[in-house]
Amino acid sequence: MLKKINRGMIRYIRNNSLLREKLKKIVLPLMTSDMQTNIPEITPLNVRATEDAAPRFNILLPSVNQEHVFGGISTALSFFDQLAQYMPIKKRIITTDVMPDSQAIEQFKDYDPVDCDQNRASERQIVGFSDRLGKTIPVGENDYFLATAWWTAFHAQKIVRWQQEEYKKPAKKLVYFIQDFEPGFYPWSSRYALSESTYRFDLPQVAVFNSSMLHTFFKDNQYAFNTEFVFEPVLNEKLKKGLDTVSSPLNKKKQILVYGRPGVERNAFPLIIEALKVWVWQQPGVHDWELISAGEHHPDIDLGHGMVLKSVGKLPLEDYIDKLRESAIGISLMVSPHPSYPPMEMAMFGMGVITNRYANKQLSCWHENIQSIDLSVDTLVRALQDKCDRFAIDNQCFLGGRLLKQQYLESDVQFDFFKPLVQKVFKEDLDL
Amino acid sequence: MLKKINRGMIRYIRNNSLLREKLKKIVLPLMTSDMQTNIPEITPLNVRATEDAAPRFNILLPSVNQEHVFGGISTALSFFDQLAQYMPIKKRIITTDVMPDSQAIEQFKDYDPVDCDQNRASERQIVGFSDRLGKTIPVGENDYFLATAWWTAFHAQKIVRWQQEEYKKPAKKLVYFIQDFEPGFYPWSSRYALSESTYRFDLPQVAVFNSSMLHTFFKDNQYAFNTEFVFEPVLNEKLKKGLDTVSSPLNKKKQILVYGRPGVERNAFPLIIEALKVWVWQQPGVHDWELISAGEHHPDIDLGHGMVLKSVGKLPLEDYIDKLRESAIGISLMVSPHPSYPPMEMAMFGMGVITNRYANKQLSCWHENIQSIDLSVDTLVRALQDKCDRFAIDNQCFLGGRLLKQQYLESDVQFDFFKPLVQKVFKEDLDL
Numbered sequence: 001m002l003k004k005i006n007r008g009m010i011r012y013i014r015n016n017s018l019l020r021e022k023l024k025k026i027v028l029p030l031m032t033s034d035m036q037t038n039i040p041e042i043t044p045l046n047v048r049a050t051e052d053a054a055p056r057f058n059i060l061l062p063s064v065n066q067e068h069v070f071g072g073i074s075t076a077l078s079f080f081d082q083l084a085q086y087m088p089i090k091k092r093i094i095t096t097d098v099m100p101d102s103q104a105i106e107q108f109k110d111y112d113p114v115d116c117d118q119n120r121a122s123e124r125q126i127v128g129f130s131d132r133l134g135k136t137i138p139v140g141e142n143d144y145f146l147a148t149a150w151w152t153a154f155h156a157q158k159i160v161r162w163q164q165e166e167y168k169k170p171a172k173k174l175v176y177f178i179q180d181f182e183p184g185f186y187p188w189s190s191r192y193a194l195s196e197s198t199y200r201f202d203l204p205q206v207a208v209f210n211s212s213m214l215h216t217f218f219k220d221n222q223y224a225f226n227t228e229f230v231f232e233p234v235l236n237e238k239l240k241k242g243l244d245t246v247s248s249p250l251n252k253k254k255q256i257l258v259y260g261r262p263g264v265e266r267n268a269f270p271l272i273i274e275a276l277k278v279w280v281w282q283q284p285g286v287h288d289w290e291l292i293s294a295g296e297h298h299p300d301i302d303l304g305h306g307m308v309l310k311s312v313g314k315l316p317l318e319d320y321i322d323k324l325r326e327s328a329i330g331i332s333l334m335v336s337p338h339p340s341y342p343p344m345e346m347a348m349f350g351m352g353v354i355t356n357r358y359a360n361k362q363l364s365c366w367h368e369n370i371q372s373i374d375l376s377v378d379t380l381v382r383a384l385q386d387k388c389d390r391f392a393i394d395n396q397c398f399l400g401g402r403l404l405k406q407q408y409l410e411s412d413v414q415f416d417f418f419k420p421l422v423q424k425v426f427k428e429d430l431d432l
Numbered sequence: 433m434l435k436k437i438n439r440g441m442i443r444y445i446r447n448n449s450l451l452r453e454k455l456k457k458i459v460l461p462l463m464t465s466d467m468q469t470n471i472p473e474i475t476p477l478n479v480r481a482t483e484d485a486a487p488r489f490n491i492l493l494p495s496v497n498q499e500h501v502f503g504g505i506s507t508a509l510s511f512f513d514q515l516a517q518y519m520p521i522k523k524r525i526i527t528t529d530v531m532p533d534s535q536a537i538e539q540f541k542d543y544d545p546v547d548c549d550q551n552r553a554s555e556r557q558i559v560g561f562s563d564r565l566g567k568t569i570p571v572g573e574n575d576y577f578l579a580t581a582w583w584t585a586f587h588a589q590k591i592v593r594w595q596q597e598e599y600k601k602p603a604k605k606l607v608y609f610i611q612d613f614e615p616g617f618y619p620w621s622s623r624y625a626l627s628e629s630t631y632r633f634d635l636p637q638v639a640v641f642n643s644s645m646l647h648t649f650f651k652d653n654q655y656a657f658n659t660e661f662v663f664e665p666v667l668n669e670k671l672k673k674g675l676d677t678v679s680s681p682l683n684k685k686k687q688i689l690v691y692g693r694p695g696v697e698r699n700a701f702p703l704i705i706e707a708l709k710v711w712v713w714q715q716p717g718v719h720d721w722e723l724i725s726a727g728e729h730h731p732d733i734d735l736g737h738g739m740v741l742k743s744v745g746k747l748p749l750e751d752y753i754d755k756l757r758e759s760a761i762g763i764s765l766m767v768s769p770h771p772s773y774p775p776m777e778m779a780m781f782g783m784g785v786i787t788n789r790y791a792n793k794q795l796s797c798w799h800e801n802i803q804s805i806d807l808s809v810d811t812l813v814r815a816l817q818d819k820c821d822r823f824a825i826d827n828q829c830f831l832g833g834r835l836l837k838q839q840y841l842e843s844d845v846q847f848d849f850f851k852p853l854v855q856k857v858f859k860e861d862l863d864l
Contacts (some may be wrong), residue, residue, distance in 0.1 A: 037694060037705045037733060042809075184620040188767035190706075193788070197808035262469060265621035273469045274622075303470060357626070376629035377474075381573035383758035 024106070039190060041151035045096065046131065047159055049166055050119055050138035055429045057083070060152035063098035064108065072179045075210065076148045079415060086418045087430050089144075092125040093340035094137065096152055099128035104280045121202070141167035142429050146175045148196035150182045157201045160337050169201040173226065173425045174405055177362060180338045183264070184336040195387060199223045206425055210338065213361045217253070217337035220360060227424050234411040239345055242321035251378040252328045253290075256384075257351070258309065259332035259342045260293030268356075268375070273301060275380035280305040282381065294323060295342075295356045324349035328391045328398065331384065333375065337361045343370055344408060352387040352398040354380065366408065369401030471622060474582035477528065477561065479591055480549055481571035481598055487861045488522035489515070490577045491582035495530035495623065496540065496558070504611045508580045511609060511847060518850045520861050521576075528584055531560035547853055574861050578607045582614045582627035585856035586714065589633050596635070603635040605658065605857045611642040612770045613649060615699070631655045642770065645793045649769035654790060659856050666843040671777055672751035674737045682782045684760045684827050685722075689783070690741065691764035691774040692725030695779070700765040700788075700807070705733060705741070705768065712737040714813065715820055726755060727774075756781035760823045763816065765807065769793045775802055776840060784819040785832040786812065798840070801833030826860035 059080040061073055071076065074218035084091050093111060105113050107125070112122035116129050116137045129137055137218070139159055145154035153176050164171040183196040200223070209215040215230045261267040280286055280303045287306065297313035315323065330353040343355040347369035355363050356375040364372040373379045375384035391395050486728065491512040493505055500511065516523050525543060537545050545557040548569045561569055571591055577587035588606050597602040615628040632655070639657035641647040647662045693699040712718055713734045720736065729745035762778035762785040775787040781800035787795050788807040796804040805811045822829050835841070
């Protein structure tokens with residue numbers, strides 16, 4: 001009965017904007033106080049000993065459900081699979097934040113879905129361990145770990161230390177797959193400090209960096225790991241085909257493609273909007289231009305002066321290719337030393353691209369079409385106006401820009417360091 | 433009528449925890465989407481020309497209301513007052529975020545409360561300019577600006593540029609009072625980028641840094657200003673008296689004083705709690721210890737093993753002195769290169785203090801009683817246990833620790849650079 005009243009009330013509130021505003025003020029402090037003394041990511045992840053001494057390679061991931069497997073998680077899984085193929089070893093996927101749903105179980109059907117309470121010998125296992133209060137997971141003396149997001153490293157470090165003491169053997173080297181400087185995802189805070197501390201573990205860690213620019217950032221900030229490997233981003237295979245197969249020349253129009261993800265802070269969407277709202281009043285012939293935002297869906301945004309930023313959401317790859325082919329100019333920001341993929345993709349398709357410098361990150365040395373600005377509203381407005389002016393004079397002006405980073409097209413040798421990595425990490429237990 | 437129903441409903445919701453949880457899920461996306469495309473701090477702050485060419489020194493502050501005037505704002509106002517006394521110049525206080533309330537008007541009764549629409553010649557003015565849509569504030573050719581929080585610098589920079597063009601005179605040097613690296617208050621994001629951009633203004637800025645450690649951090653990160661001045665933190669006068677006047681020896685007991693501010697992320701309160709929850713199970717004789725949290729009020733926190741962290745909120749200075757005098761050990765964290773005040777205060781009162789290193793910040797070289805750790809749950813637990821063990825053996829063990837930073841007691845020479853600063857910034861217009 002109470003449930004029914006509550007349901008009715010929620011419907012009423014959803015449709016009443018005044019009331020919603022009021023409620024924000026009640027609910028916000030409740031949410032804040034919730035967050036203040038608890039860091040759910042580091043809820044203890046407890047383990048138990050097992051007799052099973054077969055070598056096994058474990059990847060710790062927040063989730064393997066389809067809605068989460070893109071970008072970083074997808075790259076980590078691909079690395080895990082390719083590395084494991086390189087040697088005779090069992091495999092286990094452990095998810096720390098979200099239980100695998102039925103779709104994920106289907107997706108990973110080579111893997112035996114195992115409950116954490118079970119001691120199973122299967123070659124390939126997948127274990128959801130987000131709901132872990134009072135539970136443990138078996139860890140043998142020859143379990144190896146691959147950490148991804150910082151809190152998976154936090155847990156893996158505790159496990160490796162426990163394993164060393166439990167089995168009285170030298171600590172297994174922990175492989176840490178680093179795709180950004182994750183403390184930067186937070187204000188200076190407990191999470192900032194905890195994520196940062198995972199880069200300073202006192203037992204051996206082998207770091208694998210996504211991109212040389214990110215690796216340099218870590219070195220510049222005095223982080224050092226036992227061994228460090230680096231791979232470079234490569235052009236997505238389907239996009240590569242989109243470039244190769246269509247032999248018709250790129251037909252550019254006065255269209256600006258924005259990488260617009262309001263939900264990802266480091267993509268600096270509000271800053272882009274601030275700049276566009278200035279630009280619409282300064283650009284000669286502004287009404288000849290179209291503005292499209294791709295990445296995440298959001299309401300269309302009125303920029304003033306009769307101009308609108310139209311959201312097309314997350315595009316299927318074919319439609320993304322169409323936009324890349326027809327757009328003259330791209331804006332894709334990333335407040336981070338990680339290069340991020342869209343600026344390079346835009347540049348490859350003959351667009352004039354504006355992105356930002358961050359610390360040592362400087363994408364203009366990877367492709368001639370990329371301008372890397374010191375980010376502010378003013379610099380973004382100036383860069384955009386400059387690009388539009390150039391395109392208005394010569395609509396071929398970005399087509400001749402050259403790729404300077406040849407590795408970007410060499411996807412077959414992306415992970416070319418498996419042999420030394422395997423030697424370094426696994427050699428004691430495997431017959432290599 | 434609708435209003436009355438809504439009021440009743442809100443009361444009902446406040447008392448219904450299930451419903452509150454549900455509501456969070458409705459309201460959170462609404463709040464998030466509000467925040468995503470708008471940065472209220474940079475709402476344009478528009479100015480108008482005035483014939484009045486009398487030299488005037490303007491401080492831009494978020495607020496001067498009593499609940500906001502402590503720490504940073506209080507230091508900035510004190511600097512502004514002392515600097516203005518050094519020369520014949522008019523003064524104006526402009527608040528950007530909150531209108532001065534009646535209490536503030538009373539507090540600043542030397543200042544004429546002026547509406548932004550008025551052109552007044554009074555020597556000292558205070559103008560609230562938070563509610564500024566469609567309004568302007570008069571700026572003459574000899575208005576000088578002192579910026580404090582980053583968005584006040586953002587606005588001051590636009591004003592100085594406008595002023596230079598409007599009056600066809602060399603740009604006035606902008607004084608930027610820097611008390612932290614403010615981008616660190618945000619995740620990598622638009623606000624991070626905008627605040628960072630204020631340190632790279634292309635017209636002359638004179639930076640005044642609160643502490644040499646913060647100044648070094650800026651230099652290490654390649655920020656350079658036209659001229660740079662530095663002042664060091666000094667011991668609060670009342671605390672100094674608390675040290676001097678009570679001649680009885682400090683009588684230390686097994687009490688740990690935590691600088692506990694759950695509302696200020698960079699004080700890393702959740703990390704302290706995580707560490708204490710581990711420590712309570714590891715410390716021999718743990719039940720002899722009391723734990724007190726001072727700074728912000730919060731509910732007492734159950735640490736497990738029968739131990740509680742008791743909140744005493746923000747203490748009046750006299751009570752704070754009592755706690756400093758009787759407590760053996762202090763924990764005060766600050767994820768920032770700014771030294772922050774409590775660790776030094778605790779150390780002066782013979783406490784063994786644990787704080788954290790950040791980049792170049794290393795408070796152990798300012799006082800022998802301070803231990804500066806690389807922050808993690810483990811390092812904090814180890815440091816605390818070490819201090820407790822030492823105190824259990826010898827309760828005088830922290831009393832002999834020496835102050836290494838003598839300037840900390842020299843409050844009369846804190847701002848010893850007024851003469852060169854005035855020469856640098858104001859000399860063209862003032863008869864000095």
